[in-house]
Amino acid sequence: MNLLLTSLLCALSIGATTIFDRNLAYRSPYADHPELSHDTKELQARHFRRQNADAAPFSDGHYPTFYGSDFSNSPFVWSGGINFTHSDRLIQGDPLDTSVLIWTRAFPLGAGLDQSVPICVSYKIFASPALPGRPIDSGEAFTSWDVDFTVKFEVSGLKPDTQYFYVFSDCTNPSTVSPVGRTRTLPSPDTPAALVNGGKPLTLAVFSCSQFQTGWFNAYGVAAHNTSAEIFVHLGDYIYENVDGGSVCQIIYCFESETNLVNSASIGREVLGRELATIHDYRQRFNQYRTDASLLLAHQNAPWITVADNSWKAGTTDSNDTDAGCSFSPSGACFTDRKLAAVRAYHEWLPIRQVSTFDQLRIWRNFQIGKLLDLTMLDTRQYDRDVTDVSYSWPVVASLATFSNRSLMGAAQEKWFEETLIQSKDRGAVWRIVGQQIVFTQLLLSGAFGNPPRFLTADDWDGYRANRQRVLDHLYRNRISNTIILSGDSHANWVSDLAHPNDTTTYNPITGEGAIGVEFAGTAVTSPSAFGAGISPAAADPVSGVFVAENPDLQWSEGSFRGFFTLSINAEMVNCTYYAMRDIDSANLDAFASAQFIVKAGENKLSRPVAGGTVAAGVLKSNGTT
Template sequence: MWRFIVSLFFFAGASAIVDKLDKNLAFRSPFFDEPQFAHDTAAISRRNTQPARRDTVDAAQFKDEPYPGFFTSDFSNAISIWSSGVNFTHSVASGDPFDTSIILWTRAEPLPTSSGQLPDQSVPVCVSFKIGTTQDLGSPVDSGEAFTTYDIDFTVKVEATGLKPDTKYFFQFVDCTNPTIASPVGMTRTVASINTPAEQVNGGKPLTLAVFSCSQFQAGWFNAYGFAAHNTTADIFVHLGDYIYETPGNGAHIGRAVLGRELATIHDYRQRLGQYRTDPDLQFAHQSAPWITVWVCHIIANNGWKAGTSDSNDSTAGCTFSPSGACFTDRKLAGVRAYHEWMPIRQVDAGDQLRIWRNFQIGKLVDLSMLDTRNYNRDLTDLGYNHARKHPSSSPCVVVVSLADESRRSLMGANQEKWLMDTLDQSKSRGAVWRVLGQQIVFTQLIQEGSIDFDAWDGYRENRNRILDHLYNNKIDNTIVLSGDSHANWVSDLARKYTRSNTRD
């Protein structure tokens, strides 16, 4: 059985400005069918319509001949884009590889002028990108230009297309106005096309997935990212959630304190993501291979479900937990916006908010299905105050425990659950050898010292049983469930049906 290993040119017209803004996917709404959450790139371009000096001053005063934006042009006289240089503050990244395209990411922060000035909101930054099969990028396969602005924290996210399947690539971003200012060269790859025989995927070599979860900046150095990037031959990095944590902290024994407060506003989430990405091992890991990620509770706040978290909801009390006074919905939209700006992830074409669940078909070797078992239409979870606990003057509060075996209870929501069943069926029908489910919380039954984690799948047993029943009844084999959140390594042989005894807290 075949194996895999888990382990720009600038033109003066307003429409051209909009085109270059639209090239940057980070301006888009995280939800395809919810355009109100997108940035209005036409409005942003209108900030840029004041005439350039070339339009108002005799051209004889300038040394260069071509007008800004045409071939071999000199951008130094064009006030319509920033021309005092940029700093690629967080290296480069790539993600969500398909067989002929991939998402490329960077951040291009404008450098101050010699007098110390920075651009106001009317001036965009222009970066170009290229991708090719050689490290010198002498013959790029795809290239292009995109604008970025302060509206999206100067992040840049583009889709490189026209690539060959199952191929290694190199890519780089460059300041449009000064080609000597370039980002580091990143490495990435496409995946095999859907009908590639399993034995031919990855050139016949084992396909290696490096799997991560739960990375807290103040709790420890990110050595694991560095080890995987420097010392393994991982083809794809898979992150199962808790890429950042929303809580503050002083760095404990290592003294690596996080900036800001508990996350609530768009500034908070951008600041935290940016600080995490200053870690050199995390930067190099993003630079070295494509990533496939999914968010989990701490990208918004702890123990999230469809209507709140353990310390915020849309009630008055939930809106006053922090100095920002942010409600759960405000936090959720801010966190999702920042995540889509900072992560090399595709938007999913769906009519539902917050959909991040998606499938990657890697030849006939494996289907990797990334699930959202935290935020998407998840029923009430363990929030601490509704957990089974004995009070001195009352009987135990057993809200969450009493719901654990409720037949209609859902961890995934009906739409996602049906999608998963259909995806598993299609995977078997197309002859994929393996099926891997990447998701955020412990799937197996786990009883530790008589206690059960009702925030994991143990609190949604019938949902778990429906998945296992589907696998058993349809004879879908070779299915592996990856889980995050536990802060421990577990290996389990999944079986149906779990016992319903020993459910005391």
């Protein structure tokens, strides 16, 4: 037995739970509900009680609990080799000023999976990509099938605002190593704005809605290859739960994907399995998404900050805790079971920190990035949203849109958001960047399309008008400047000044005077356009023209191209560039900059002329001179 393996066996017998506890994937997704963690003491004891009988087969037809594994037949540690699956599977996320989360997946080599065997994974982190000399930090942890062989470390004690490089290896065979990953820490909260990122603009790349079966994730690759983005922000729908393209709501009507979306077989992007319900289903889908080369590259080269975009808190159209809702799936999973499975897999597969939840899934959190900005991530979907449109209930939900007590965020999150904005202003941060899932600006639809005038969807802020009013009132009343809202979900591009909807007495849509901020809403990575699946620019632009003409705050609309946008941020201005993918039917980096917008500090509006007076796609309201 080699010396390294012997030392691992000793570690198991002396204080061995430490090596399990270092893997954050074993922890509960809810920081204030530790009872949902895996029992690492029991895991250690089971590993230590070595027996000769084969481990019982693992079956995951339903998902009754977060754990329940039996390691009573386990050897001490796996030494038969591991695969850092798909070779580039490295992820980092939720950076702070002295720590960052790093992630990998280490799957055991061999003819078949032995659930009884723990795997030991180590990491080393360096200041140079050549990995010279002694590492700045290192550590090791066990993983197992309980957490789908995922490993999530928090690397701490790092220098603020610094780039680092890291590598994983097999504890029992250090020659088995992963590719080198690149990450960075944030500047400390008191770093002067002009000194953040070494005095260079800090660039965020912003994404949403990446559906595997409807296109290749080229947007991630373009951001990683062709921009200077140092942090990737994902606003929701990182994965999709359905098998086909799903039901897509266009501007005029909803339609089923089988006759309208890209044929997934023709582009080689069919998803595995069924509509997701069990822990196995969710893990399989995450696993398949991570085979996309552009997504892998993006994860390998920059830390990610994410929020989830799930259903309403009480269910979805087909999945809820009723007899009908539980029968939608062959597994018989009701919504509560399905939600718990989704939460567990999300925390296993993404490097997101655990947050206090008060009996609900809380992912809303704030990042103080020097005195340059606060990046505030909201949950406008799952946390405590009042009843929403689930396809069949639009008329009912639309009738509730103006109710004064209606909330998109829930009282606790709404109060926290208001306090966070005030604290950001009081601490002297220049910018307040708010990442959330859905379009904030009002989007009225004209009767020109054969319908009476109506708002686009009751599932966005338009369906929660009093909540939107409270946010805007809070910004105006407290004179909170330099607020920029980031949005996704709509599968189209929208850029707006932030002002009270249709209030042209205090807001001038030509000059922007009277606005209190700006919204940048981005299209999907691959999910079909809300203007119509596969719609051409020639067909989409007339629809955009109606929107920009009839909604005073809206300054630009574009509904044809899939893509993403970047924010380049310094103390004087934010430069927002939208990128459009020319083709998502194959893996490529063929893209162009479709529009660029400037927001100057203290102006609280888009600089005029908007987008410099010209865009490469979509429709501008005006060039700011008429």
